Amino acid sequence: MLSNKLDSDLQRFFNLCNNRYLWLELPTSDQKRCWGSPHGLVVTLGPDYQAYLVHVRKEDQIALPPLNPIRALAQLEEWFCLVHKFIILKDPSHELLFLVFAIFGPVNRLAFARVTFNRGGDGAALNRRGQGQWAIVPNPDNLKFNDVVCFNDKIYALCDNGKLVCLELDALPEAKVQVIAPQPSEEEIGTPQKLYLMKSQQNLIAVFRYRVHNPKKMRQETKKFLVYNFNFSASNWEVTDLKDCTAFVGDGNSWCIPTSTIPSRNNCIYFTDDNWELQRYPGVAYGGRDVGVFNIARKDIQQLPFRKDNPLYYSRPNWVTPSYYAFR
Template sequence: MDIKSLLAVCKQWNSVKLETTRPPFPLLMLSETLNTNLRSFFNLCDSKRYQLEISTFGGKRCWGSPHGWVVTLDPNSKAHLEHLEKGKQIILPSLNTIQTLAATEEWFLLIHKFIIFKQPSHESSFLVIAIFGPGFSLAFVRVEEGAALNRRGQDEWVLVANPDNFKFKDVACFNDQIYGLCDNGTLVRIELDAPWSAEVQVVSPHPEDVWEPQKLYLVELSGNLFGVFRYGYYYPLKRRYETVSFLVYKFNFDASSWEEVTDLEYHAVFVGDGNSWCCPTITIPSRSNSIYFTDDNWDWQMYPGGAYGGCDVGLFDMATGVIQPLPFGEDNPSSYSRPIWVTTTMRLF
């Protein structure tokens, strides 16, 4: 917020490029409001709600990232990368291959999760990974503007060979390697450029003392790789899940084992639809040692077109084990539009 205030002083100050290696503190982009191009954003730093006009998000399901980009999917199964600040769009290749393997009556359930990894070679160069279908399979595509990648997956979706039928729950980039968290916590390394085809290599089984979690996330934090395990209950009368707790484990590569972690120190972790990531909170200690989560459980769609869920949003305090709501006010999730975490350096109004 201080940086945004500085940039708003005058044109000269706004022209200064501020270098930073950490992502901006996320905003919570709330669900779509019908018949308007305005989207509401809840700012965790000042607990205020802002609005931004975005005409291209209407009628689409969205997945967030820490890069200022959002993946969108429309009812015609067309996917785009869209930049919140610049209004820029990148068309992703046709999902026909994935669509055939993940046939469903509901277009917005075609993909469980899109994850975006930004390539350092160009500001519009990305690796996009999709987790899709009843088997939670994996596919990827490389997209880049201004240069040829000449690598597997350039401008086309490539399926990752998965002979062991792992169910992928999340992926993360760590030390220039792609890792995945599967099933109940099996850690795998994904070799996208293996000689014959993209393949999966097992690194470690799931932590011994965990039971089957509701959702799993993989996060790079302070030079380590962390697994985040989310637990909750389904309430049929409410037609919704409610998260009750989290367990966090750090993977020890030297010992090839998981180690439970109870303190994230001066960091906050953000999980939900899209990328899973963390932010340092040294300047806002009240946000430290917390897991912020949105509702990404789409498994109990009650009937075609029917709105379900989307309300399981809050923070988990690692120190106390208490779930707290976020005071963002009214939100009305639809069958395809739910709150997600996004980042932007734009000054909201």
């Protein structure tokens, strides 16, 4: 999904399968920041601090709970920098529920809300923590959250420079954060600028992204990635690659798909620009053009073949798949 064009709910998409463009009407997307997902859904957020869950094919939307608890903890962040990442996951505890996570504020805290597409009822099953409001995840150890994923019906988060934790959202008296494994050694990973967590068909994978600053262009430029697989038996991270899979990272969800039938896309990472550290004030866009494909085997980066995109101070390209989940 490419950058927003002003005064229009029509959103331009670039199809990686055939290198073609299409326009879709996306309600409430005009002058909003968007976060993509592999569920056919995006989260939009505007200057009024109202967030929506929007279906890109159904042209339907659901208002997310008011962001008041997040705003109260975020220390007066500008609206487009209030939430670093919205992540949309299927709730493993209920087939009609989605979990929407928000990583927010200057120290990357974590909150979640539960959203149902069932308009008809089953309210008793949905009377859960995070239903109708944002639940702040306790963080007594001041962990910096980077990404969240559901793997084998459990919710995991990647914190700091690679620390893995498991989230128990329904624990009493409040949600719990259990550390599963420490981060890899500093000698091994150096200083990654961004970290992502995703699942492949059988593995839990962490991706570390490394950039350099280009002051003339007022942006960061990605130079490489490292990929790690989590070994549950040994409780540690092991260097690996993506083999017959391809990963997508940037704003919103991080995910991995098998590409064994498309050898040219095996072992690649498609990335968009999710560095917002320089974008502190409205009006002038900083960055947004750090977009491309990293081939892990060759260790090189290629540009994507879409024409010129014009990032705005609140809008940049991000990934979304045209899934056909419906609001029921």
